[in-house]
Amino acid sequence: MKKKKVLSILMAACMITALTVGCGGKEEQQSGEDSASGGGTVSIMGWYDEDDMQGVIDAVNEQLGGDYTLEYTYVSLSDYNNVLGTQLASGEGPDIIMDGAQFPARVKAGNLEDITDKDYVEEFSEEGLALSKQDGKVYGIPTYGWFSGIWYNKDILNDCGVEVPHTFDEFVAACEKIQAAGYQPMGFGLADGDTGWASLSGYLENSFYHNNDENPDGTEFDAQFASGEKTLDGNYNEAVTKWYTLIEKGFINAEMLGISNQDALNSFKAGDVAFFNGGPWQYNEIKESGLNFGLMPQLSDTGEEVYTGGGPSANVGINVNAANKEGAEKAMEAFASIEVQQEFVNANPGSPSYRSGVESELPEEYADIADTVNSGRMAVNWDRWSVNMPAETMNNEAISQLQGLVSGDLTVDEFVQALDAKADSSRYE
Template identity: 25%
Template sequence: MKKFLSLGICALLLMLALSACGSGNNNPQPAADTPAAPANGAGNAGANEPAASDEPVTISFMHFKSDVTDGVAKIVEQFESENPNIKVDVQPVKYDDYYTLLKTKMAGGDIIDVFTLNSGAQTKLFADGGYLEDLTGKDFLSNFDDSVLKAQATDGKNYIMPVNAGPIAVYYNKKIFSDLGIEIPRTYDALMAAAQKIKDSGKTPFALGWKDLWTLNMWIGRDLPSNTVLVGNIPDFFDKIETGAAKFADNPAIKTTLAHAMQLYQYGNKDQLGVDYNGSVDLFAKGEAAMLYSGTWPLADIQKKNPDLYNSGMGVFPYPFSNDESLNKLEFNPDASLAVNSKSEHKEAALKFLAFMASKEGGDAWVKNINSLSYVKGSSTDIAPAINDLKPYFDNGETYDSQGYMARTTIDWLTPLGQDMQNLFFGKETEDQVIKNIDDWIAKNHK
């Protein structure tokens, strides 16, 4: 992992490691009429913050966290209770459709005041288009570690404010593993051996919701860069894809990822391409599938649907993408970041919304309602009991961010690759055809 990314999450990982030593709910929320004082002055108007206004205003907030719509709504309600003159029109959108819709709205002059972005390629596209307000130097950014801000900067400027991050790993059913005598797999072959043992017992190894393309792409976008950079030792591959100087056909990792995908498909639930994300979470929560590859997003849903599984019946381990155990560290990625539209007519209110999200109160609200880590300094890290399994990886610094390997790549090669991979599952294309198709697509779209 790149040095600046490692430093960027250092403080956050330390907080998680310390909190993992304790137990119980250490995330008390202040009453609505007694809001907590924001840390480091966040949420208060500073020298370069907008002055308070008593005039009622409504701002639009479009986000791609549709899997936790209720949680986001609760955070917004908390903000509105403390800012009665600001109403927030919340517009959740499924991730698969999000960027297409956002770009369409922007191009059509439909002003969205605040919206979520992923750091890296998507942020650069919108920044280059002149749609992002420059947040560099805003007082509320002092609530984030400097290394995190540098890692999410675009051309040296902060156009987005980091909100949350979390591990991407494999959740597993402890009872199924125990009954079958399966140990935590530390290599890819061990993971497949465990899957075979589970399948032989008559149970479903993996809960897959690949009807939602983003769930498949989430996996591809980590298996492929991990095997490309860490196993294949091609650190500049995705930079070269951007300029047309490299082909997937010349990268051995693409065949590794395609083979892995076919194996996961074979060990998945029935109708993997007909089951969506929510369906896969249901399968795992009901104990019908032994493993679920995901971020922290499904935790709140699992807690609601099966408290016993959530409290003590599930664990989590890093996804072992290779057979070199030393490479199989814990994937730890930034998730949603917030941006303000440079063309917004309500920048004062929009910036106040970001200032709330940057406060300790806002960070704690995100952790409590979304079950994800917040980048805000000092915010709670009490997510779920299973996350304690990852404490050794945080303690020993055994984490990495595969998304950093693709940070400068603005070409969306994941979508066409995921679509072709679905054809591979149905036997409509061979591996060689999938590779040729993606290389042809890159040749037409490289910068």
């Protein structure tokens, strides 16, 4: 989601190269060192600002030992899927393919090498391989894990005599008390952000997929939905209606449709808002504001075995048409190393790793979400949908239709039916 202004992966190259020969494509490689005899450059492209991840850059190059040079091309997130998709469709593209929720689509299209038998794959947990595994085969590895939650202003809660809520009903009651005291309960920037969808999907993770006696193994539902065997309509409606309480009571309102996510975050940092949906990628910015804050998991009905939004972040794998296949294989070994995986975590305070041997220390402000994160209860529905439909397309549709829900132009049933309609037109098969 949205959310991740988190990682960069390696050295900057130029956008022109990416658009013409796929950054490290066959023509460029042949004019450089002979990859067949070892050495040369290995190309990778991504949407993260390389300045944020110099530690990762250094760690990868140290692992490569000078035998190869990994070159990184930055492409803005808004253009990334089009640029990468165009390159791959033409049989080119970077030697190492990096992608997030769209990674399963790259696998489905046959763009990635099977790495199932590589020893380093065994060092990653099954949860970490969720986006890169299809039909029992593995095509990539995660770089790190992300999770989301709800930031809260401790001073506002203390001033209003409110305890940190653990259930959805407690949260609603807390917002009512905070609002009555003259504070703004929730902050959302719905003009350009996905935090509304993150809030709803986080509640769905708890109330529909988990902790639900009538749907004890809810995650199997997503495989059926992705294949077209099930619809959201008739299944999601009750849970979405319960979450809609936040809109009915005005905690999420139409005025927020004209507010940017950064402006909403700024209001939270200024101490004007009690609760703000976000995650570790905002930690340093909030910390520097001097706010007295904490991070809690997404909402549930029971307060037990709480889940929060999250999952593997960017995944990396080998392009089947890699110009430097040997170098790409060495680069993958570097990405899988403890040293590089540790640098990914170090660059993102509190973010988990799916690689054994990597340590992640949660900041003190994460005390309320620590059990959820340490227990691995981090998941989102769109990761499960992505096995047979483009996750980005579904997310964009959900964000767009949720604006209609907030404005009052859509009912809950119409919102759910709109997602079904988009799924029907987007499935791969």
